[in-house]
Amino acid sequence: MRILVLGGTVFLSRAVATAALALGHTVTCVSRGVSGAPPVGAEALTADRSRSGALAAAVRGRTFDAVVDVATMSAPWVREALDALDGRYGHWTFVSSVNVYADLSRRGGTVGQATLAPRHDDPGAAPPSERDPDVYGAAKVGSEQAVHERAGDRAHVVRGGLMCGHGDPHDRYGYWANRFARGGRVVVPDSPAQPMQVVDVDDLAAWVVARAEAGTTGTHDGTGPRSTLDRVLAATAEAVGADDLELVRVPGETLRAQDVAIWAGPRSLPLWLPETLWGIADRDVTATVAAGLETRPLAVTARAALAWERELGLDRGRGAGLTAAEERAVLAAHTGG
Ligand SMILES: NC(=O)c1ccc[n+]([C@@H]2O[C@H](COP(=O)([O-])OP(=O)(O)OC[C@H]3O[C@@H](n4cnc5c(N)ncnc54)[C@H](OP(=O)(O)O)[C@@H]3O)[C@@H](O)[C@H]2O)c1
Missing domain, CATH: 3.40.50.720 (NAD(P)-binding Rossmann-like Domain)
Structure with a gap:
């Protein structure tokens, strides 16, 4: 074609x-x-x-x-x-x-x-x-x-939905792959009920092409399986985390008091969402799966995201996430230090 x-x-x-x-x-x-x-x-x-x-x-x-x-x-x-x-x-x-x-x-x-x-x-x-x-x-x-x-x-x-993997210009999911690979005590949102749904960019791309080949019409949500933020972060940590990685769960009120932003951008915890936005990360993708979207294990996506982060430089200034100093301040506020 x-x-x-x-x-x-x-x-x-x-x-x-x-x-x-x-x-x-x-x-x-x-x-x-x-x-x-x-x-x-x-x-x-x-x-x-x-x-x-x-x-x-x-x-x-x-x-x-x-x-x-x-x-x-x-x-x-x-x-x-x-x-x-x-x-x-x-x-x-x-x-x-x-x-x-x-x-x-x-x-x-x-x-x-x-x-x-x-x-x-x-x-x-x-x-x-x-x-x-x-x-x-x-x-x-x-x-x-x-x-x-x-x-x-x-x-x-x-x-x-949220796209992840190699080439990501948005610094969001990549923040976690990057941060977990660098290890130590890492601030994560204490939000066990929060849904999360991601899709590997290469899976979505392959499906877009396959649907074009087949002449598929209509509308689909293009995202991966329903999960939770906790499970996404745990799978990412398991795939690319350093040996000394420790996830420190910090409650939302502490994060907000420290002016930590949701979802994306400077001084944020990427992918963290308030309940009012949980629907964007919890779509019923039954029809999408029926239309052939196949998704790889998150571990593979995590490794691709980390490879991209390494290409960009693990210590670069980034568009989303906490800087080392911001993270230290949040940890200190959390532990009362
Ligand atoms: N990332 C996510 O998690 C996410 C989630 C939901 C939906 N989406 C959607 O997924 C799509 C992502 O697309 P993408 O990854 O390819 O990135 P993108 O940043 O949306 O696309 C940029 C492409 O468009 C070109 N472009 C930008 N401005 C242009 C202009 N004025 N004239 C001609 N070309 C222009 C860019 O090349 P040049 O800059 O060289 O022109 C580049 O090739 C978007 O529609 C986005 O809304 C993304």
């Missing part, structure tokens, strides 16, 4: 391009060319989607059997891509997010659950910030709507 990947140089979209190449497909990737190169063997086209008409010029006159779009925040980019290809594709995958759901506290939800109201920014408007989960979710709903309107019976919408 001739597959067009809108992206192809970062994490999931790069993994999609890699998986497609491994299966013998002809792959074209379109990006600005600022985040890196697509995998060897893929054709690289350059276009800045924030410039109206740029993507259309890059793909003019071309036809593809399948297109995979990962546009994060911009419904106008998604609309413009669909219009630029103007039906010259057999199948269209849009990578959305489990953030689309209106009630992020609801556990065990399926894709039929109500979504946020769609957000439609003006063409040419700068994509809004990804930091606000509602804005992110609403932009994804707007994008999904554009895909359904234009690609209709050729569209597969994949609502991704």
Whole structure:
């Protein structure tokens, strides 16, 4: 198949391009060319989607059997891509997010659950910030709507959950692989009931390609088996933890008193969620599994995440997690030291 990947140089979209190449497909990737190169063997086209008409010029006159779009925040980019290809594709995958759901506290939800109201920014408007989960979710709903309107019976919408593994630019799950490998006393949230659900980026990518090959349509949550944060952290520790690793469970009230943030970002404990958001990490993926998503053991993902962390540098400044000094302060507050 001739597959067009809108992206192809970062994490999931790069993994999609890699998986497609491994299966013998002809792959074209379109990006600005600022985040890196697509995998060897893929054709690289350059276009800045924030410039109206740029993507259309890059793909003019071309036809593809399948297109995979990962546009994060911009419904106008998604609309413009669909219009630029103007039906010259057999199948269209849009990578959305489990953030689309209106009630992020609801556990065990399926894709039929109500979504946020769609957000439609003006063409040419700068994509809004990804930091606000509602804005992110609403932009994804707007994008999904554009895909359904234009690609209709050729569209597969994949609502991704937390993606982990090699190439992760978000520093979230990687924080734990990195931190556990460095050993010693590690602050973890004392939140035994918190659900957690992750998917290895390569598993998700392989499934996206397989679904495109099969012409699968409709909407799926693209995430792995239901688990708990405790089990995810324990399996990660078991796979990559140093011999002297000790997990120190710190209650939420202590963490909040120490200004430790949830989920991601500076001074955070990545993947820690308040109950109001537990639904994003507890999707019922029965339909996804039935549609063929196979997931590897978390230990394999943990080792891939650690390998990537080593490539980036274990001691680098990071976008998510606690610094060594912040962690010491939390430990001191916890033990009264
Ligand atoms: N990570 C997660 O845990 C998670 C969870 C749920 C859903 N998702 C979704 O999964 C997808 C992840 O995609 P990804 O891993 O490939 O990373 P990404 O950061 O969303 O994709 C970036 C790709 O788009 C290209 N790009 C960025 N700005 C561009 C522009 N102005 N014009 C043209 N190309 C541009 C980048 O290359 P250049 O920078 O070189 O242009 C890169 O190839 C997203 O849709 C995200 O919302 C992710």
